[in-house]
Amino acid sequence: MKTLDIHIKMNFCQLDELPEEDQRLVKAAVGATDNAYARYSHFHVGAALRLADGREVIGANQENAAFPSGLCAERSAIFAAQSQYPDQPIVALAIAARNAAGLLEQPVTPCGACRQVILEMEDRYQRSVRILLYGTAGVYVISSVKDLLPLSFVDANMH
Secondary structure: OOOOOOOOOOEEEOHHHOOHHHHHHHHHHHHHHHHOEOOOOOOEEEEEEEEOOOOEEEEEOEOOOOHHHOEOHHHHHHHHHHHHOOOOOEEEEEEEEEEOOEEOOOOOOOOHHHHHHHHHHHHHHOOOOEEEEEEOOEEEEEOOHHHOOOOOOOHHHHO
16 A cells, blocks of 8 residues: 655735736625625625636525525536526636624635536536635635545546
């Protein structure tokens, strides 16, 4: 038996170090936290994505008393974009979160289900999705969801 090391690569920067279009996307994700329906957790997550044609789509988490019936911000943005613009690949996705104390200091990462959905978008369009995870301390910049889901499962695994 041998041990395998899996490493991920990401950058960390301040918001003002990002290109202007990425700063705008992060700010849209922060603004989208206001659209969250987080009656139970009081954890407001916002997502904003940019499509290949430059359009931006936002999403926010939506909770429900029957907890499995809710939806994360990332998937609400992705599904809205895919419903409206199915021919447009997603090129970037920004995520921000806040609780009762305000915006989180450390960036929040997508849950496993959201990671899998982002991976499906990369596989569908054969194009990486750049991920921007915002916290008041700075932004993690990740070039592909594969860095967050290194042992991934896609359609090719079934053939």
